[in-house]
Structures are given as structure tokens and as C-alpha cells.
Amino acid sequence: MTEPKLAVNSASNTMTQSYRATTYQLLEEHTNMTLIAKIINISLIMLIITNVIATIFESESSYHQQYLVEFTVFELISLTIFCIEYGLRVWCCVEAKKYQNLSPSKARIKYIRSGVALIDLITILPFILALFFNIDLRSLRLIRVLRLLKLTHYFKGFNIFISVIAKELKSITAAMLVMVFIITIAASLMHIIEGRVQPETFGSILKSLWWSVVTMTTVGYGDVVPVTPIGKLIATIIMLIGVGLVALPAGMLAARFGEELRERKEDLDSKIKQALADGYIGQEEYQELVELADRLEIDPEDFQRTIAQFKRINNHEKCPHCGK
Known part of the structure; x- marks a missing residue:
């Protein structure tokens, strides 16, 4: 009796994993x-x-x-659909390669704490609050407008922007602090002179x-002048x-954006060169390169x-006279 039960459980787990993998491909796979x-x-x-447009109107x-x-x-x-989407993303996140070494529960906890998952949680927050508190969903317009942040799932260019901000955070913070100091000093001087x-x-x-602030940022409204x-x-x-x-x-x-794009291009070029070391790119190597890109x-x-260019360089015969 034990062996049939094990077989049934194994088949059930396999079917669940298959559904989970399919769900992950539909929601998270971009290649x-x-x-x-x-x-x-x-x-x-x-x-x-449409949600944001409805909120505006x-x-x-x-x-x-x-x-x-x-x-x-x-x-x-909309809230029902977003809740279902959020639940499915949490359920299938264990299929991501970066979570392969973690147990399903730990993988889901780590995903829930990620920035993308927190954005998804914010979008359904009005529904969750309405379950426990007597509030008008329409009063939470700011949270509803923040649903625009969900577009980070579909437009990966946002990741470059976030990466650049994170890497330049110390420099930007230093520049902002200098601005705050000068703004405060300027306000103090004008209070003494014009007060x-x-x-x-x-x-x-x-x-x-x-x-x-208006003067320092060169906005110049002109409502207050010395x-x-x-x-x-x-x-x-x-x-x-x-x-x-x-x-x-x-x-x-701007400088960091250019540097970030150059570094990413060099990283991909390096991987393509490694893949072409034996003269050709296998199917598995090509898939890895596609995912990296x-x-x-x-x-x-x-x-x-880039692949075509490196193939031409790799297949180009050297001159017997000059070696080029």
C-alpha cells in the first residue's frame, strides 16, 4: 500500500512543479x-x-x-486580478535560478522582501486595508497611482536606472548635502540683510x-525678490x-549611465569570446548568452x-606574410 501512495505523491509533486514552471514562464520569463x-x-x-488613468479621472x-x-x-x-497575480508570483518564484539553492519557503520569503515584490504588495494594499478597516478605497489615490511602479516587471530598463542610482548614491548624497549647506547659509544671510x-x-x-531654494535651483518664480x-x-x-x-x-x-552600459557590453563581449574559444557556440552556451544579455x-x-562580429573575427584567417 505504501508504494502506490509514494507513486501518487511523486506524480502529484511532478505535476505541481510543472504547473509552477509554466506559471513562472508566463509571468517572469522575458526571453x-x-x-x-x-x-x-x-x-x-x-x-x-488603465488603473492610473481611472484614478486621475x-x-x-x-x-x-x-x-x-x-x-x-x-x-x-483590478484589485482581485492584482491579488491573484501577486499570489502566483510568490508561488512560482522558486523556479528562478537565483533561488535554486534555497528551499521553497526561504525562496518565497526572500522574494517577498525584494523590491519588486514590495511594489506589488503596495498595489494591493488598499484591498488588504479595506478588509480590516472601514475606509474608502478611493481615498487611497496615491497608493493607486503607485501602480505605475509595477511596470518595472515589464520594462527592464528601470533596472539600469536603479543600479546607477545605487552606485552613485554616495556622490549624489554628498552633492545634495553641499546644496543644503549653501541654501541654509544663503537663507541666513538674506534674513539678516533683507529681514x-x-x-x-x-x-x-x-x-x-x-x-x-527657488534661487539655488535656478527656478526663479519671482514671488520673493531682494x-x-x-x-x-x-x-x-x-x-x-x-x-x-x-x-x-x-x-x-549621465557619466555613470555611460559607464554602466559600457561595463555591461564588455561583460557580454567577454562571455561571447569564451563561448567562441572552441570555434562555435553550442545551444546551451547560446541560451546562457541570451539570458545574460x-x-x-x-x-x-x-x-x-555582437555575436556575428566576433564570429567574423574568430573565423578570419591570418595573413601568411604579416600574421594579421
Whole structure:
């Protein structure tokens, strides 16, 4: 009696793993996507965008009153779909290669703590809160607008941006701190110089901070301006400093973006060279290269051109006279 039970349990586990692997391919696989996977991904993308559009229109009181029932039904349907999606992603995440060495429970806990999973959790937070508290789902508009962050599942270019921000975080933080110091000093100076002349706008350092921030960032609303000669001189200096200092973080990010793309391209080139060491790229090697190119956000056309280029170089015969 024991052997048939073991056979049934084994068959059941195998079937579960098969369903789980299929679910993972449909939701998380971005290379060699099937038609069904593409339809599911496009449908979820459209649902996310439609949700944000509905939230924007619902903020208009006239639309909110006229289409109250429609907005409510659409919100409930969307939350149900997002809850199912979240549950399926948590269930099938154990199929990811990075979790292969972990037990299913540990893999799921690690996935739940990841940034992408936390974003998914935020999108269904209104539904969870409504189960325990008597709240109006429409009042949580900010959380609903944050559903745009779910697009990180489908547009991997966001990962490059996050990676660049993480690597340049210390430099950007240092530049921002310098800006804060100068803004505070400028506000203090303007309070001392302009405070007696314009007490309603420069009567305290707190009031002067608004002018200091607007001037330092070169926005220049013009609602608050210095009137004394010394105040105008300080404002001129602050504006000149702000032109260069505000642009500094942007320059850091731009430089890091270029460096990040170059490093990713060099990493892929190195792997292609290793794969072509024996003269050809096997099926398994090619699949690994495709997955690496997808993780590195390399365009498929650039990936194919790179392989073709290295194949030409690898197959090019050397000149018997010069050796080139």
C-alpha cells in the first residue's frame, strides 16, 4: 500500500512543479516569450495604465459622482486580478535560478522582501486595508497611482536606472548635502540683510528658505525678490553657484549611465569570446548568452550583431606574410 501512495505523491509533486514552471514562464520569463505570455504581459500592462488613468479621472468630482459605480467595480476587479497575480508570483518564484539553492519557503520569503515584490504588495494594499478597516478605497489615490511602479516587471530598463542610482548614491548624497549647506547659509544671510526691509518674506530663516531654494535651483518664480543692493549681490552669487551645483548630480548620473552600459557590453563581449574559444557556440552556451544579455538589458539586435562580429573575427584567417 505504501508504494502506490509514494507513486501518487511523486506524480502529484511532478505535476505541481510543472504547473509552477509554466506559471513562472508566463509571468517572469522575458526571453523567448510564448504568444500566451505576451498576451498576459500586455494585458497586465494595459490594466496598470488603465488603473492610473481611472484614478486621475476619478479625482475630478464631476466624473467621480457620475461614474461612481463604474469606478468602484473597476477598482474591485483590478484589485482581485492584482491579488491573484501577486499570489502566483510568490508561488512560482522558486523556479528562478537565483533561488535554486534555497528551499521553497526561504525562496518565497526572500522574494517577498525584494523590491519588486514590495511594489506589488503596495498595489494591493488598499484591498488588504479595506478588509480590516472601514475606509474608502478611493481615498487611497496615491497608493493607486503607485501602480505605475509595477511596470518595472515589464520594462527592464528601470533596472539600469536603479543600479546607477545605487552606485552613485554616495556622490549624489554628498552633492545634495553641499546644496543644503549653501541654501541654509544663503537663507541666513538674506534674513539678516533683507529681514528688516521685507519682514513678511525674510523675517526669519524659515521664511527665507523658500527664496533660497527657488534661487539655488535656478527656478526663479519671482514671488520673493531682494530689494537692497547687498541682497541683490548675494542673490547673484547664489544663482551663479546654483547653475553649476544643481547640474552636478545630473552630470554624475549621465557619466555613470555611460559607464554602466559600457561595463555591461564588455561583460557580454567577454562571455561571447569564451563561448567562441572552441570555434562555435553550442545551444546551451547560446541560451546562457541570451539570458545574460536579457539580464544586462542588452538590445537583442545589438546582441546578435555582437555575436556575428566576433564570429567574423574568430573565423578570419591570418595573413601568411604579416600574421594579421
